[in-house]
Amino acid sequence: MERHSIARFALALALLGGCGDDTRVAPPTEAQCDADPLLPGCTPDERPTFAGLDDEVAILRDDMGVAHVYAQSDRDAFYASGYMQAFDRLLQMDLNRRRALGRRAEVLGESYVDEDELSRLFDLPRWARTNEAALFRDDPERWALVQAWTEGVNARIREVLADRSQLPPEFEELGYEPEEWTPVDAFAFGKLVLFGNANQLESSILSAILDEYLPELDGRLGLLLPIRDAYVMPPDERPATARAIVRPSAPRTPRALPPDALERIARFQSTMADFRSGGSNNWALDGRHTANGRPLIAGDPHQPLQSPSLFWLHHMNSADAGGALDVVGFNFVGSPGVQLGHNRHVAWTATTTYPDNMDVWDVAIGPGGGVMIGDEEVAIVTRTETIAVAGANTVEYVVEDVPGHGVLLPSGLSPLPLGRPGRRLLVNWTGLRVTHEFEGFFGFGTARDTDEFAAAVEGVELGYFNFVFADANGIRYHSQPLVPDRGVIGARRPWALSDGDDASTFWRDRWLDRARMPSSTGGARGWITSANNDPFGFVADGRVDTDPWYFGVLYDPGLRAARIEQELERLIARGDVTVEDMQVLQDDTHSIIADDLVPVLEEVWATVETDDALAEWRGRDDLDALVVSLAAWDRRMERTSSEAVVLNAFSYFLAQRVLADDMTIVFDAVMSESSAFIFKWLSNVLRGRAPDSESFFAGEARSVSVVRALDETAAWLAERFPGGSYTWGDVHGTRFPSLYGERLDGGWVATDGAEGTVNVSVTDFFGDGDAPRERLEASSGSIYRLVATFGDDGTPEAFVNVPRGVSGDPESAHWSDLHTDWIENVYRPLRFRRSDIEAGEHERMTLSPQ
Numbered sequence: 001m002e003r004h005s006i007a008r009f010a011l012a013l014a015l016l017g018g019c020g021d022d023t024r025v026a027p028p029t030e031a032q033c034d035a036d037p038l039l040p041g042c043t044p045d046e047r048p049t050f051a052g053l054d055d056e057v058a059i060l061r062d063d064m065g066v067a068h069v070y071a072q073s074d075r076d077a078f079y080a081s082g083y084m085q086a087f088d089r090l091l092q093m094d095l096n097r098r099r100a101l102g103r104r105a106e107v108l109g110e111s112y113v114d115e116d117e118l119s120r121l122f123d124l125p126r127w128a129r130t131n132e133a134a135l136f137r138d139d140p141e142r143w144a145l146v147q148a149w150t151e152g153v154n155a156r157i158r159e160v161l162a163d164r165s166q167l168p169p170e171f172e173e174l175g176y177e178p179e180e181w182t183p184v185d186a187f188a189f190g191k192l193v194l195f196g197n198a199n200q201l202e203s204s205i206l207s208a209i210l211d212e213y214l215p216e217l218d219g220r221l222g223l224l225l226p227i228r229d230a231y232v233m234p235p236d237e238r239p240a241t242a243r244a245i246v247r248p249s250a251p252r253t254p255r256a257l258p259p260d261a262l263e264r265i266a267r268f269q270s271t272m273a274d275f276r277s278g279g280s281n282n283w284a285l286d287g288r289h290t291a292n293g294r295p296l297i298a299g300d301p302h303q304p305l306q307s308p309s310l311f312w313l314h315h316m317n318s319a320d321a322g323g324a325l326d327v328v329g330f331n332f333v334g335s336p337g338v339q340l341g342h343n344r345h346v347a348w349t350a351t352t353t354y355p356d357n358m359d360v361w362d363v364a365i366g367p368g369g370g371v372m373i374g375d376e377e378v379a380i381v382t383r384t385e386t387i388a389v390a391g392a393n394t395v396e397y398v399v400e401d402v403p404g405h406g407v408l409l410p411s412g413l414s415p416l417p418l419g420r421p422g423r424r425l426l427v428n429w430t431g432l433r434v435t436h437e438f439e440g441f442f443g444f445g446t447a448r449d450t451d452e453f454a455a456a457v458e459g460v461e462l463g464y465f466n467f468v469f470a471d472a473n474g475i476r477y478h479s480q481p482l483v484p485d486r487g488v489i490g491a492r493r494p495w496a497l498s499d500g501d502d503a504s505t506f507w508r509d510r511w512l513d514r515a516r517m518p519s520s521t522g523g524a525r526g527w528i529t530s531a532n533n534d535p536f537g538f539v540a541d542g543r544v545d546t547d548p549w550y551f552g553v554l555y556d557p558g559l560r561a562a563r564i565e566q567e568l569e570r571l572i573a574r575g576d577v578t579v580e581d582m583q584v585l586q587d588d589t590h591s592i593i594a595d596d597l598v599p600v601l602e603e604v605w606a607t608v609e610t611d612d613a614l615a616e617w618r619g620r621d622d623l624d625a626l627v628v629s630l631a632a633w634d635r636r637m638e639r640t641s642s643e644a645v646v647l648n649a650f651s652y653f654l655a656q657r658v659l660a661d662d663m664t665i666v667f668d669a670v671m672s673e674s675s676a677f678i679f680k681w682l683s684n685v686l687r688g689r690a691p692d693s694e695s696f697f698a699g700e701a702r703s704v705s706v707v708r709a710l711d712e713t714a715a716w717l718a719e720r721f722p723g724g725s726y727t728w729g730d731v732h733g734t735r736f737p738s739l740y741g742e743r744l745d746g747g748w749v750a751t752d753g754a755e756g757t758v759n760v761s762v763t764d765f766f767g768d769g770d771a772p773r774e775r776l777e778a779s780s781g782s783i784y785r786l787v788a789t790f791g792d793d794g795t796p797e798a799f800v801n802v803p804r805g806v807s808g809d810p811e812s813a814h815w816s817d818l819h820t821d822w823i824e825n826v827y828r829p830l831r832f833r834r835s836d837i838e839a840g841e842h843e844r845m846t847l848s849p850q
Contacts (some may be wrong), residue, residue, distance in 0.1 A: 028040075053847060058845075068328075079847075081152065085153065105390065129184050149336035205413075226680070227596075230561035231561075241541070241546045255417070280532060284475040291576040297468060299786050311802070355479075359427070360425055362419030363424055373402075408427075437463065453476070583785075590637075600706060637732075655682045662695075729751075731775055732763060733751050
């Protein structure tokens with residue numbers, strides 16, 4: 001699909017201008033309309049009226065609560081899908097839409113103003129209108145599917161307003177009624193999901209803070225070095241690195257920290273929390289390695305875990321009546337269609353790719369009051385956003401756009417001053433333009449083989465995903481989002497702050513071409529795995545100047561990826577890999593962190609009698625018992641394990657002791673955003689992989705740091721568990737916070753896993769004031785687990801488990817009926833064939849034309 005550039009604001013003014021009655025304004029060209037479909041004359045203002053269903057639609061709900069929609073046309077299938085999503089999740093849909101439009105404070109109050117301002121800053125509603133207009137102009141038949149979906153949603157809204165006993169009571173508590181949807185609303189939420197999934201604004205600002213306030217840290221720590229050499233693309237398909245061309249930069253003087261730096265950073269992270277990106281695992285095996293000779297595919301996206309779930313599971317079928325659709329799977333609540341799952345031929349799942357899709361520049365203000373883009377001054381266009389606030393005064397928020405180049409960040413958004421005095425921060429994101437994700441996702445549902453699916457992936461321009469997919473004949477990996485072509489990087493650090501005086505740092509609609517994007521067919525080894533790690537292996541040396549091109553650097557450190565690779569290699573060596581093997585791997589809790597830290601602890605403790613620096617700990621039987629226990633442990637973070645409690649506490653105390661003084665203000669920030677990076681750096685320092693590992697033990701010997709952390713662990717255990725008995729499940733679990741109100745609260749439950757395990761469960765050991773928390777609460781994790789193979793006829797056969805249930809109504813039988821399966825990693829078949837669905841039928845309903 002052609003990728004479009006953004007129109008210059010001045011062009012829009014020229015098109016709107018006129019000099020008298022005889023002056024005619026030339027109609028916009030096709031290229032101008034491609035760039036901005038909202039320009040006058042590009043897209044018809046009127047939209048056709050929805051005529052209603054053409055035929056009856058049958059909806060079969062199975063024993064998992066999944067709605068299976070059987071329609072006579074694609075349009076009717078989308079209508080019924082919208083109706084059923086609203087039937088199950090109306091409150092959630094409405095609050096998600098409000099988040100995309102920057103209108104949550106209107107019903108939820110002052111604490112949501114910052115979130116609304118961020119949505120308004122990036123003008124998600126405006127860019128949603130461009131996407132909707134482009135689809136209506138270019139493909140009215142596809143546009144009609146989105147219209148049908150919104151009309152299905154509206155039909156349910158009209159029902160509950162006519163019979164308020166069906167209206168979720170939270171609407172009454174909040175004092176408002178759900179508004180009807182338009183197609184633009186669906187596109188707005190789609191933009192929000194794609195913005196949040198790989199949003200790098202928070203990490204870019206934190207990276208810039210590191211550069212300016214701790215400029216020597218990278219040279220000592222090797223911030224970009226991975227913990228393991230585990231990369232998505234097989235070795236024989238990876239591009240070669242180039243000769244180093246780095247240009248040395250002069251030593252920089254650290255900026256002085258304001259006294260309230262920690263508080264400022266904490267506020268900034270609170271604002272960004274709901275826009276924070278997630279992780280995920282997926283992998284696929286070629287049929288040569290499997291028991292049935294057909295491919296296996298597995299995936300578990302990591303997202304915030306709330307009650308009800310962010311994902312909704314359903315099935316759309318029009319193909320039985322001659323339509324294009326027969327697809328089952330998951331979507332983000334508030335969006336149409338199926339984004340992850342399988343159709344009759346192809347199964348797929350995704351992880352976040354983390355290309356660098358967002359840059360922040362330090363820019364000068366020119367003599368005319370505009371922004372200097374190199375030597376060119378570009379006018380600032382202001383808009384005033386009015387935010388209604390429940391129970392408080394309306395907030396007016398002025399946004400400063402720089403057309404074609406992004407938006408100026410409000411002066412208070414960065415928690416600490418960045419850039420040169422008197423200058424501003426300009427941010428640009430690849431989503432600030434017309435994009436075509438709906439067409440791509442629709443193509444997923446209709447693809448007949450991996451070639452057609454790969455073509456559809458290329459249409460998902462904001463899909464910052466590693467799509468791993470398979471048909472009965474083979475496996476594929478493809479990622480094709482818009483990624484700026486920044487040219488030769490050299491010593492520049494585009495993941496932090498770029499110099500606006502250098503015109504070459506601005507994208508100007510240059511994108512990496514297909515040949516420089518990640519892609520694989522499994523290589524000679526016949527398998528693919530991704531876990532948010534580096535797709536190419538470019539970060540293997542911890543630098544970017546040797547890369548043949550710049551794609552990104554802020555990848556997961558490789559903890560999960562390394563463990564998945566270990567297990568796949570073991571299973572393949574054994575042979576005849578099965579669905580059950582993949583399910584066990586998705587539940588794997590083996591800790592790579594333990595693999596790195598326990599041997600260091602054993603090595604150090606073995607010298608306690610001979611190392612005089614450790615003399616004060618001689619004769620400490622309690623410490624010896626902890627070391628002996630960890631040495632014999634299987635290194636699995638299971639609920640029943642006492643050693644998991646010890647390892648977790650020890651790793652945090654050791655990280656704090658080794659890194660906190662050197663990382664100062666950013667230690668807590670990085671620990672709360674992604675503790676995997678902290679443990680990567682800790683491991684690299686302890687194993688001597690960091691460029692200057694010894695400097696992190698300047699105040700004491702390495703052995704002393706290790707044993708002091710063990711001593712702190714023992715003291716905490718004695719205080720926290722005076723009886724001496726404890727398990728990981730006593731302190732660690734997953735929290736399912738309510739979307740809104742007590743009625744929807746999912747509570748806390750003990751769960752397996754930890755940071756860096758395949759069955760991931762990220763918690764923060766330290767609370768406020770660096771004191772250990774009483775209870776560890778993971779707030780994100782696998783939002784579903786799916787394993788798929790293929791039947792004799794080539795049809796995918798999937799097995800899943802999901803947290804909570806399909807319904808968002810606590811009175812429904814399907815509110816939390818799947819929850820225990822998710823906790824215990826028990827899989828159920830995802831019913832797809834009509835005969836299987838009818839065999840598990842729980843209820844049936846019919847939607848009729850009116």
